[in-house]
Amino acid sequence: AQSVSQHNHHVILSEAASLELGCNYSYGGTVNLFWYVQYPGQHLQLLLKYFSGDPLVKGIKGFEAEFIKSKFSFNLRKPSVQWSDTAEYFCAVTPSGGYQKVTFGTGTKLQVIP
């Protein structure tokens, strides 16, 4: 079965600082990878996804993530965060091909200080 680990539980940054949130997964085969974001009081929204092809994927709001297969990692990055990026970020993985359940990491709370 697949699993996901997110190393940072709570990150505090000042506006304009750069962001990198770590995500590692465990699974023996090919995977689809996702980052979801949950703004305070709101539901989970897809930030970006990787299925195949270019390992550097760009998502909404200036976020990007890089899939490094050899490291089983899919870290989320943003060059310059804004106060509105304050949210919880979840990395998720599902095995490729057909239906498979999506497994979430424990989440990283990002707090951006103005």
Next chain:
Amino acid sequence: EPEVTQTPSHQVTQMGQEVILRCVPISNHLYFYWYRQILGQKVEFLVSFYNNEISEKSEIFDDQFSVERPDGSNFTLKIRSTKLEDSAMYFCASSGGQITTGELFFGEGSRLTVL
């Protein structure tokens, strides 16, 4: 843009009572899920549903839980006899039109408070 809708947004119930949470998935989706998030904890998989039957369920999804797609539109989660530890945000999700890519589309959640 199509979306997953959930009702109620918040339900308060007494321990031991039955609760039904309702979801309307995106209309051409084929896979349906319930996840829950206890306050401050991670999003946990409960159950997935495809072709009118449960595809997979977690160990959390015990005999107190059941799911149903009664009318081809709604997708419900029933908790037969609620416990204090069932207090959580419950998220419905759907995925997959003709080909599923694994991307889940979530509803806004139903907050369940068990007293």
